[in-house]
Amino acid sequence: MNRLNLIRLSAASLLGLSAAPLFAQPPAVAPTLPAADQPVVPPPVPVAPSVPIPPLSSAQEGWLNDWLKGGTKEGLMARSRPTNRLTGEALVAAVLDRAKALSTGRVETAEFLEVWALRPEPFDPRPGLIRAVTEDRLPQWVAGLTPPYSGYDGLRRGLVTYERIRDDGGWPALTAKSSPDTVRQRIAIEDKSVQPGEKLVDVIQRAQRRYGLNPTGLLDTRTLRELNVSVDDRIAAIMANMERWRWMPRQLPVNRVQVNIAAAVLTLFEGDQPVTSMRAVTGSPDNATPMLTSSIHSIVVNPPWNVPASIAKKELWPKGRAALQRQGYKIVGTPETGERIVQPAGPNSALGRLKFDFNNPFAVYLHDTPARAKFASYDRLASHGCIRLEKPVPLAELMVASNPDLAGKVQTMIDTGKTQRVQLPQQVAVYLLYWTAYASSNGTMNFRSDPYGWDKLLAQKIEASSRRLDPTAAPSATIASKD
Known part of the structure; x- marks a missing residue:
């Protein structure tokens, strides 16, 4: 295509914000290229749903039980719990459920909001499991279940980091009167590139870029608000974004x-x-x-512009017909047949x-x-x-x-x-x-505000679905919620 003198931006400049303000180099939605370490798994041989899963060997049962313990690493639950070793039909059912959750999402589309109109493609994990058991290739099958995108892998690594921060006690709340050392130490919990004695303005600017804020270097109200978001809410954001990746097609x-x-x-x-x-x-x-x-x-x-009826009713009709006509709007139709507003x-x-x-x-x-x-x-x-x-x-x-x-x-x-x-x-x-969390090229997590409140809602739905369906989910696990 003719580039028309547009500047061609590299993937690094689009996706990594640690070196430049959002304003100067706006980010792409998130990394979208296949992860380099994602194994290529051959497509499963079609198998009729009535074909039973072959008997699992003791080694396969053990491997699958260990695999099922990793639900927290995939953002399917905030915490897991020890479970008895699963066998037979119970193990197969848990494996099929986990495989489907990793491939197309933990939350059923019936629970989506209407405006979450992005729908995952149908996926039946049964044929793949039959082939993996038959060929004794369970690790290869499992590796191909998750979204084949570096964006997903970056979130998965970020989730491990933020769960570790949570388990270590999180971070302290800051105020406008917090000392420079306290602010520097707080930011260093998330940003490992912070150096002892580094200028505070540089440290704050880097944090502001990670949050998509104006990098003034000042500890203003918005920066304080982002720094004081709880680690539980950051985990919820990562979980929600991982789930949205699972809704994406396997090839864009x-x-x-x-x-x-x-x-x-x-x-x-x-x-x-x-x-x-x-x-x-x-x-x-x-x-x-x-x-x-x-x-x-x-x-x-x-x-x-054919003004939508909802906008016309709320914002334009109250101005009066004469004012609308002076502003160049046209009123089409009649009171009897229905009137609408058009802006030429x-x-x-x-x-x-x-x-x-x-x-x-x-x-x-x-x-x-x-x-x-x-x-x-x-x-x-x-x-x-x-x-x-x-x-x-x-x-x-x-x-x-x-x-x-x-x-x-x-x-x-x-x-x-x-x-x-x-x-x-x-x-x-x-x-x-709707991407509100993603990892930059050095692994540091970037966050955007959740303007629609979709992150916390989706994370709660993920957690509720896991508690209901997944035997490895802790019944008492919850996603933190603040009004």
């Missing part, structure tokens, strides 16, 4: 758009590599942007000059905006649910570059002022995802 389209809703960042991938990234504005806490996957099929140039295309349209369309049940899309100031902010969750783009024209040019009749002509089409729909030469997969 090599050309795709990914939006990290929580960080308000869009990244474009070509050939499975991130090639450009931009700031975005995503849904406010009262207007959550849904998690979903779809395909961008067309771009509307100079789009009018133009420089002041809420959709700006471009709208990227993809099918979904929530009527959300990517679009331009005339309100540019928000892109300079570190708080960019402010839309009604759609995704506003910092650089929509370069993104559109990349999407149409393979069509010689369209390449390089997006701005020309905009300048005509004419509303027109442009079909893409090839549809582009789009993923709206």
Whole structure:
């Protein structure tokens, strides 16, 4: 594709934030390439569901019992408990349950919120287990159950670290009056790169970048709030993000758009590599942007805005018809047949000059905006649910570059002022995802705030499902919750 002079960003700069502010180098949603140490497991031979699991040898039973003790390492429970050795059907049932949980998630889709529209692909672990037992390849089968992404592996290693911190007593609460040494020691619990005597401003800036905050180097209110998040809540965030990785397909389209809703960042991938990234504005806490996957099929140039009824009722109709008309809105229809508000295309349209369309049940899309100031902010969750783009024209040019009749002509089409729909030469997969925890290249964990409260809710659902279904889960284990 024609790069249109866009700066090609490396995966390291997109995914590791320890060396640069979020503002300067916005992160991709999370690492997405297969982990280098992930073994390649041949696909299972199809087996009818009625075929029984072959008898397990004593060594296989022992190995599987030991494997089942590792649920905490995979974020399936906050704590495990000693259990009696499982045998026979009880062991097989536990193994199949664990395999399914690792492959497609611990939480059943029936328990998803409506806006968690990203659904894992169906998975039956039985054929794979039959083959693994028959060929005596249980370790290889197990290794292929978890998501084949470095993002998942980074969270798994981070979980071990934060569980160790929890078991060592966590960390002390800080105040604005905490001494420099106390602040430095607190940050060093999570950031092993902190050096004795290192300038406190540098230590705080590094922490602020890990939290996606403005790296001022000052111990301000927001920084204190992030540093005082409990270790239990950090563990809950890691568990929730690991679960979301389990909802992802095992192979992503090599050309795709990914939006990290929580960080308000869009990244474009070509050939499975991130090639450009931009700031975005995503849904406010009262207007959550849904998690979903779809395909961008067309771009509307100079789009009018058909104001959704909910926005019109809450924000526009109270202004009065005369005020709306003075502001350029049009009222379409009649009181008898129903009226709706339309904002004509133009420089002041809420959709700006471009709208990227993809099918979904929530009527959300990517679009331009005339309100540019928000892109300079570190708080960019402010839309009604759609995704506003910092650089929509370069993104559109990349999407149409393979069509010689369209390449390089997006701005020309905009300048005509004419509303027109442009079909893409090839549809582009789009993923709206919610990543609030991920590991940087050196293993240090990065966190974003949980603006929708989805982390804690999902972690609680994971824990509840494990207590109900997993014989290795501790019945008393809970995820910390604070109002």
